[in-house]
Structure formats: structure tokens, C-alpha cells
Amino acid sequence: MQYLNELLEELPCSWIDLATGCRKDNVNELIDISDELSRRYSLYEGLVSNYTLDLQSTEFNDHRDLLVEYYEKSPAALNRELLNRRNEHGLYLCPFCGNPKKPDTLDHFIPKVQWPEYSIFPNNLVPQCRGCAPIKGENYYCNEESTAKFIHPIYSDLLQRFRFKITVNFDEGNNRPIFAISLIKVLDAERSENERVIFHIKHLKIQQRIIKFCQEDYRRWKKRLSKTRFDLRVALQQRLSEIPENDWGRDWKTAFIKGLLDNENAIDYLHSLRPNPIQAPQLQVIEELEIE
Structure with a gap:
């Protein structure tokens, strides 16, 4: 999980100018409401920061189709910005959940x-993995708990203050691992x-995922070791060495690797699956050919 303050776009928002500067047939309707949109953008940080307050109903119902269209069928200049935000963020994990895959879709934190x-407001558009997308969807507020369900990674560093810990318990009777998930707090956070x-x-649903x-x-490591003889500890340590130690546990993969390395019984069992070493036949040069 990751704090994305570097993705914060300062106001006034230039994306409105990109949208209203296009030649779409309905651009005049967008121009007519552009000043009110800018005012709404200035209120956005307060809305997501006051997470215990439910949002009031939109006053843009009459323009809903127009505003959603400018996101889904955006004009060329705006589309370039959307693609850049979706794909050129340099992230290797989902900021919402820690899934160790490059986020390749955008979440409307406040649903469009x-x-x-907020359909085309950049600070409402957060890079997200395909696993979070259908779960978060149009969800925003929990009436039972009187709070927003999710933490905005552009406006809050809270998710970055925690790491995942995966404990691997190995059932030797059935030769299978059992995984337990917990959180480690690495920076101060109140209750x-x-x-x-x-x-x-x-x-x-991050724990289940x-x-x-x-x-x-x-299962992938088990399959590889059943076919090829190698030292699993060395392979796992090599992968951990590619990530700064302070970032271990921010994503699922490093937490899994660390948990597996900490369980000798699981490693020993996987090593027992390796094929026996085979003496490679000695090859003798029969003839040397020249390549013209």
C-alpha cells in the first residue's frame, strides 16, 4: 500500500481547460458549468478528509451523462492525460491493497x-488494480458505521504506515501450508x-485475496521445484534483495516470500520434491564448421 502525494494536481485544474477547449458538439454545455465544476474541485479535499460525513446528493444530475461521457469518450488532449495517469505512474503495486501488479485502471474514489x-477531476482518479476495481466499484460510504469505507491514498499517508505480515504454518501431516495474515505498524497511528x-x-476483501x-x-514454486533442481532459499532471497528492505511487506509478494523463508519445514518439504541430480553427458566435438 502506498501514499501517492506526488499524483496530487494543484488547483486550478488544467483538465477543465483541456475538456472545454475541444470541438465536441456538446462542449458549450460543459463550458456553461465549468466555473461551478472548478468550485466543486476546491471543495474536494475537505470532502475526502471529513470521512465521517456522508456526501450530499449531487446537484449535477442534469449533466450526469455529459460529465461521464467526457471521461469515457474524452477528447484527444484530455485522453492523453487520462492514459498517462492510468499507465505512466511508475507503481509496481496497487496503492489501495498492495497487490504486486502494476495498476492498469483508474478508480473514481468518489464514484462518478x-x-x-468529479468524473474528470484528476485528484479523484487513483491508479488501481483489477482486483480492487469490481469490489470498490460504486461504494463510498458505510451508513452502519457512519464513515467512508476506503482511504484515499493521494490525500492520506495512513496506508503507507502499515506492512503486511504473512505467517506460514506448515501442516506436516498433510504437507500443506496454512497462511495467516496480520498487519505491522511501522509508523505511529492512533487507535x-x-x-x-x-x-x-x-x-x-484484502485478507481473502x-x-x-x-x-x-x-503452487507455482512447488511445480517449478518438481521439475527443476535449485535452491529455493537462494531464489527467494534474490527476489527480496531486489526490493528495499523498508518496503518489504508493503506488497503481498515480499510478505509471502519473507513468510516462506521463515518456515524451514515448508522449505524442506519443497526441496524434497526436487528431481535427483542427473549427470549431464560429456559432448565430444566431431567436426568444426566454418560459417561464410
């Missing part, structure tokens, strides 16, 4: 269907902030 005024992070994790990831990754 209910609040279309209410701890609860917010856990709330966020529960609503994105991590366990599934661990099971699949374990």
Missing part, C-alpha cells in the same frame, strides 16, 4: 455515477486510524 462532477485501516482492508495469492504462488 453518484457524483459526476482510530488503526481501525480505519482495518475497515479499509475488510471492505476490499492475499491468502488466494499465497496459495497460487506456493
Whole structure:
């Protein structure tokens, strides 16, 4: 999970100018509401920061289709900015959940269907993985708990203050691993902030998704070791060495690798699956050919 303050776009928002400067047939309708959109953008940080307050209903119902269209069928100049935000962010993990895959879609943190005024506001568009997208969807507020369900990684560093810990318990009777997921706090957070992070994790179903990831990754290593003889500890340590130690546990893969390395029984079992070493036949040069 990651803090994305570098993606914060300063106001006034230049994307409105890109949208209103196009030649779409309905651009005049957008121009007519552009000043009010800019005013709404100036209120955005306060809305997502006051996460215990439910958002008021949109006043842009009459312009919903127009505003959503400018996101889904954006004019060329605006589309370049959208593609850049979606693909050129340099992230190797999902900032919402820690999935160790490059985020390749954009989340409308405040959903565009209910609040279309933020459809093309860059600070409302957060790079996200395909696993989070269908879960978060149009969800924003939990009435039962009177709080927003998710933490905005552009406006809050809260998610970055925690790391995942994966404990691998090996069932020697059935030769199978059992994965337990917990959080490690690496920077100060108050009790209410701890609860917010856990709330966020529960609503994105991150625990279940991590366990599934661990099971699949374990099966991949098991399959590789059954076919090729190599030292799993060296392979895992090599992968960890590619990531700064302070970042271990920010994503699922490094947490899984660390957990597996900490369980000798699991490593020994996987090593027992390796094929016996085979003496490679000695090759003798029969003839040397020249290449013209």
C-alpha cells in the first residue's frame, strides 16, 4: 500500500481547460458549468478528509451523462492525460491493497455515477488494480458505521504506515501450508486510524485475496521445484534483495516470500520434491564448421 502525494494536481485544474477547449458538439454545455465544476474541485479535499460525513446528493444530475461521457469518450488532449495517469505512474503495486501488479485502471474514489462532477477531476482518479476495481466499484460510504469505507491514498499517508505480515504454518501431516495474515505498524497511528485501516482492508476483501495469492504462488514454486533442481532459499532471497528492505511487506509478494523463508519445514518439504541430480553427458566435438 502506498501514499501517492506526488499524483496530487494543484488547483486550478488544467483538465477543465483541456475538456472545454475541444470541438465536441456538446462542449458549450460543459463550458456553461465549468466555473461551478472548478468550485466543486476546491471543495474536494475537505470532502475526502471529513470521512465521517456522508456526501450530499449531487446537484449535477442534469449533466450526469455529459460529465461521464467526457471521461469515457474524452477528447484527444484530455485522453492523453487520462492514459498517462492510468499507465505512466511508475507503481509496481496497487496503492489501495498492495497487490504486486502494476495498476492498469483508474478508480473514481468518489464514484462518478453518484457524483459526476468529479468524473474528470484528476485528484479523484487513483491508479488501481483489477482486483480492487469490481469490489470498490460504486461504494463510498458505510451508513452502519457512519464513515467512508476506503482511504484515499493521494490525500492520506495512513496506508503507507502499515506492512503486511504473512505467517506460514506448515501442516506436516498433510504437507500443506496454512497462511495467516496480520498487519505491522511501522509508523505511529492512533487507535482510530488503526481501525480505519482495518475497515479499509475488510471492505476490499484484502485478507481473502492475499491468502488466494499465497496459495497460487506456493503452487507455482512447488511445480517449478518438481521439475527443476535449485535452491529455493537462494531464489527467494534474490527476489527480496531486489526490493528495499523498508518496503518489504508493503506488497503481498515480499510478505509471502519473507513468510516462506521463515518456515524451514515448508522449505524442506519443497526441496524434497526436487528431481535427483542427473549427470549431464560429456559432448565430444566431431567436426568444426566454418560459417561464410
